[in-house]
Amino acid sequence: MQKQKAYLDCLPRQEAQELWITKLTEVGYFNNLPREKVAVTEALGRVTASVIFAKQSVPHYNGAAMDGIALYAPDSFGAQETAPKRLQLLQPDETFQPGGCYVVDTGDLLPTGTNAVIMIEDVHWVDDQAEVITAATPWQHVRIIGEDIVAKEVVLPEHHLIAPVDMAALLAAGIEEIEVVKRPRVAIIPTGDEIVASRQDLKPGKILDVNGPMLAAAVTQWGGDPVRREIVKDQRAAIEEAILASLKDCDMVVVNAGTSAGREDYTAPILSELGQVLVHGVAIKPGKPVILAICQDKPVIGLPGYPVSAMLTADLFVRSVVLARQKLPQPEQSQVEAFLSRQVPSTIGLEEYLRLSIGSVEGRLVAAPLGRGAGLLSSLTKAQGLLRIDPSSAGIAAGASVPVTFLRSSKPENTILAVGSHDPALELLGFYMRRFKPELSLSFANVGSLGGIMAIRNREAHLAGIHLLDEATGRYNVPYVQKYLSQRKVHLVHFAMRQQGLLVLPGNPKKIYSLEDLLRQDKLTGQKITYVNRQRGTGTRMLLDYQLKKAGIDSSQIVGYEKEVGTHMAVAASVASGTADTGLGLEAAAQALGLDFIPVTDIHQGTGEQYDLLLNFSDHDKVMELILHILKSPDFRRDVEAMGGYDLSKAGMIIEL
Ligand SMILES: Nc1nc2c(c(=O)[nH]1)N[C@H]1C(S)=C(S)[C@@H](COP(=O)(O)OP(=O)(O)OC[C@H]3O[C@@H](n4cnc5c(N)ncnc54)[C@H](O)[C@@H]3O)O[C@H]1N2
Numbered sequence: 001m002q003k004q005k006a007y008l009d010c011l012p013r014q015e016a017q018e019l020w021i022t023k024l025t026e027v028g029y030f031n032n033l034p035r036e037k038v039a040v041t042e043a044l045g046r047v048t049a050s051v052i053f054a055k056q057s058v059p060h061y062n063g064a065a066m067d068g069i070a071l072y073a074p075d076s077f078g079a080q081e082t083a084p085k086r087l088q089l090l091q092p093d094e095t096f097q098p099g100g101c102y103v104v105d106t107g108d109l110l111p112t113g114t115n116a117v118i119m120i121e122d123v124h125w126v127d128d129q130a131e132v133i134t135a136a137t138p139w140q141h142v143r144i145i146g147e148d149i150v151a152k153e154v155v156l157p158e159h160h161l162i163a164p165v166d167m168a169a170l171l172a173a174g175i176e177e178i179e180v181v182k183r184p185r186v187a188i189i190p191t192g193d194e195i196v197a198s199r200q201d202l203k204p205g206k207i208l209d210v211n212g213p214m215l216a217a218a219v220t221q222w223g224g225d226p227v228r229r230e231i232v233k234d235q236r237a238a239i240e241e242a243i244l245a246s247l248k249d250c251d252m253v254v255v256n257a258g259t260s261a262g263r264e265d266y267t268a269p270i271l272s273e274l275g276q277v278l279v280h281g282v283a284i285k286p287g288k289p290v291i292l293a294i295c296q297d298k299p300v301i302g303l304p305g306y307p308v309s310a311m312l313t314a315d316l317f318v319r320s321v322v323l324a325r326q327k328l329p330q331p332e333q334s335q336v337e338a339f340l341s342r343q344v345p346s347t348i349g350l351e352e353y354l355r356l357s358i359g360s361v362e363g364r365l366v367a368a369p370l371g372r373g374a375g376l377l378s379s380l381t382k383a384q385g386l387l388r389i390d391p392s393s394a395g396i397a398a399g400a401s402v403p404v405t406f407l408r409s410s411k412p413e414n415t416i417l418a419v420g421s422h423d424p425a426l427e428l429l430g431f432y433m434r435r436f437k438p439e440l441s442l443s444f445a446n447v448g449s450l451g452g453i454m455a456i457r458n459r460e461a462h463l464a465g466i467h468l469l470d471e472a473t474g475r476y477n478v479p480y481v482q483k484y485l486s487q488r489k490v491h492l493v494h495f496a497m498r499q500q501g502l503l504v505l506p507g508n509p510k511k512i513y514s515l516e517d518l519l520r521q522d523k524l525t526g527q528k529i530t531y532v533n534r535q536r537g538t539g540t541r542m543l544l545d546y547q548l549k550k551a552g553i554d555s556s557q558i559v560g561y562e563k564e565v566g567t568h569m570a571v572a573a574s575v576a577s578g579t580a581d582t583g584l585g586l587e588a589a590a591q592a593l594g595l596d597f598i599p600v601t602d603i604h605q606g607t608g609e610q611y612d613l614l615l616n617f618s619d620h621d622k623v624m625e626l627i628l629h630i631l632k633s634p635d636f637r638r639d640v641e642a643m644g645g646y647d648l649s650k651a652g653m654i655i656e657l
């Protein structure tokens with residue numbers, strides 16, 4: 001077998017960034033930047049290539065700065081209340097006579113012979129004579145030539161980022177076209193045999209090119225000019241050809257995927273042949289296998305294939321170059337302290353970029369970690385912030401105060417943190433909340449019902465969905481809230497009675513009709529039925545255990561009992577993909593993925609499962625009132641019930657504790 005070259009002598013992130021910019025500076029990449037002419041009206045967001053001088057003064061004539069009369073100032077000297085001066089009104093076409101005046105409006109050309117304006121409210125008319133009682137000083141209320149900008153003076157310096165007011169100043173100074181720094185052309189080359197450009201070609205084993213459009217959009221956002229190349233197969237010659245072609249007409253080349261040490265990862269060997277590989281491997285997670293190279297004095301970068309890795313490394317290593325190549329300022333990112341809601345283990349030696357939901361609970365900022373996988377794009381779409389975990393750290397304890405960087409402009413006060421048991425109808429609640437208050441967002445962490453209760457107890461969440469059956473009393477939720485939250489003032493509110501049951505493939509090919517069937521062997525294949533479970537602490541898991549106990553079934557005999565997934569939809573996805581034959585879950589999840597559903601509880605017989613919301617808000621909190629309003633609204637009830645397996649007739653009722 002061919003020995004694969006490892007890339008793992010990873011450089012710390014900051015060193016890699018510094019080396020990258022230093023080496024590019026050394027080859028002159030940020031000097032003598034290409035320039036182009038653009039109309040001033042099209043110049044917003046561009047950067048001036050050189051100093052711009054005024055072609056004309058602003059204003060370019062002496063004009064009245066106020067509505068009033070224009071006069072020769074000395075004619076009014078000596079005027080006072082007891083001895084007013086009278087000035088003879090002249091018509092616009094009459095030549096100036098000493099002791100005369102003209103009526104002028106703001107902006108009018110000052111008539112020849114005059115050198116001051118008296119405001120109209122200070123003039124008393126006596127027939128066609130203007131009576132004034134204070135003397136005017138020469139040039140009072142006159143905008144004189146060049147008062148704002150003098151011809152030949154600097155309007156804008158070199159490398160100035162053009163804002164709307166700059167455009168106005170340029171136009172006023174007689175400039176219609178300017179030279180700006182050319183937008184850097186950035187080639188984006190997606191690579192990989194499995195990558196396809198359109199959904200029509202998407203089959204198992206194929207991946208849609210989402211990184212190409214994502215990276216192109218990012219380049220546009222940074223002021224660059226993206227050039228999307230066709231997807232290139234994992235063939236050394238083809239990749240080399242695409243890079244060489246891009247180097248011809250672009251200022252920077254981004255090769256996506258093929259950075260790691262796999263059999264078909266050619267990017268690094270090609271780049272060391274075409275130029276110099278400065279770095280292969282940065283001590284970050286995600287994004288470790290990034291490649292930084294210079295070929296023909298231009299930056300060429302290999303970004304890892306996983307979308308989150310690709311985006312984070314583009315942020316770290318592409319953005320700074322695209323901005324610097326236009327002399328645009330590097331963004332300042334401000335950090336704030338927040339409490340970490342969960343413990344986060346980490347690998348020593350790697351700087352990790354952890355995605356976070358951030359909300360304000362009882363006046364404290366709480367940061368809840370999102371999924372950490374490099375393939376989880378949703379962790380970035382949902383994230384409000386990032387936590388950079390230092391490479392020296394082996395992990396951070398729950399409750400620690402950590403510096404977080406905001407990714408969006410949304411205020412943490414508007415993020416409602418929902419931590420607890422997952423239910424698809426909660427997402428619908430989130431949509432409804434936004435319909436009433438667009439600035440709100442509901443963020444979920446699925447940690448099960450008990451986890452939700454603990455999060456409320458630790459003041460780390462606003463809301464928790466719970467469905468915990470107390471075997472001793474046969475009651476849902478209340479005994480648990482009484483036990484764990486007796487010290488806290490919380491509200492428990494009815495959400496829904498839910499139908500739980502076994503999810504099976506359409507037509508129920510394995511003929512699973514009850515929990516007893518989980519122990520059965522398949523008649524055709526002789527294989528046992530395989531199960532997919534929810535994690536410990538979830539109400540669904542407790543319901544399963546309770547029902548198994550009632551039926552006298554030994555859970556250790558169920559194949560797959562130990563295999564846990566995080567949500568109802570994940571159970572449904574496991575069944576739909578054939579990874580498991582069945583799992584306990586909601587009817588709504590079965591309906592969403594077109595699965596059949598064998599009820600274990602029955603909302604129509606009153607044995608449904610009770611799913612309630614714990615609300616951690618003060619008594620008349622606006623958001624809580626909104627939630628209660630939505631729960632009681634007929635539209636919301638109808639939409640949730642249409643998902644299948646819900647009864648919302650008691651939704652919004654406060655449960656006495
Ligand atoms: N033996 C090892 N394997 C891997 C290691 C390692 O250290 N040892 N590192 C892993 C890490 S970390 C990363 S990151 C990836 C980087 O892999 P590549 O850059 O070589 O990329 P691929 O393997 O080709 O792709 C990874 C993943 O991303 C998908 N992909 C690729 N391009 C696109 C695109 N344009 N749009 C959407 N998705 C894309 C691709 O299909 C793969 O699923 O290597 C690990 N392996």
Ligand code: MOO
Pocket residue numbers: 284285286287288289304306309374375
């Ligand atoms: O380092 Mo890789 O980028 O985590 O997925």
